Amino acid sequence: MSLTPVPVALKALLDSVPGPTPAETLPLAHCAGRVLAGDVAALRTQPPFANSAMDGYAARAADLEPGKELKVIGESAAGRGFPGPVGGGETVRIFTGAPIPDGADAILIQEHAEGVGGPVIRVTRPASKGQFIRPAGLDFQTGEILLETGRRLDSAALGLAAAAGHPTLSVRRKPLVAILATGDELVLPGEPTGPDQIVASNSFALAALVEQAGGTALDLGIARDNHPDLAAKIEAARKAGADVLITLG
Missing domain, CATH: 3.90.105.10 (Molybdopterin biosynthesis moea protein, domain 2)
Incomplete structure (x- = not known):
């Protein structure tokens, strides 16, 4: 007797599927x-506007040379941007995620600035144009x-x-997979077993596999070894709208 190889059987099964669910x-x-x-x-x-990748100061890159002193004219925070433009010799305190003010084209991180009294900072390291600025649409458009x-x-x-x-x-829609165990020898977990009976366990394992794979399992219980009971269980699967019926015994 020759057995059907698993890949052949699987292909035949998948080829019989009419198509995706609605x-x-x-x-x-x-x-x-x-x-x-x-x-x-x-x-x-996303992001909908150019914003800062770091906490620091937004300014014109041409002004961000070591030793240069800049006047802090305001603040730009996430959800609350600075409303005006940044001119030469000016800077705006800025925080991560905050909009870049008009006129600014670079971010001087706060570690590269030092206060010199009042609303004035001194640049300690240079910053290049576009540095630490996340442009609009960087993630997607x-x-x-x-x-x-x-x-x-x-x-x-x-x-x-x-x-x-x-x-x-x-x-x-999740496919509805009906699972039907068959056999007079089967009893449900927790029920007393006769001398010729065993516990129906495979149907519970299959139901878990169906749910893990993204389907909805419908347990039809156990059909006894007679035509009326088997037919009634299959009809129940049909009435429930099952996409697949798996029988085991």
């Missing part, structure tokens, strides 16, 4: 482990495809979708 739209909080039904494009640019169809959504993917401005996503 799409449904869910809130992000309910999308973990789901499979994307369509590409996800950015609805916004509006319209950019960030996640592709078929991607299983993990924590990183969901965080990216949220940052891109998506409150919901189109995902595939």
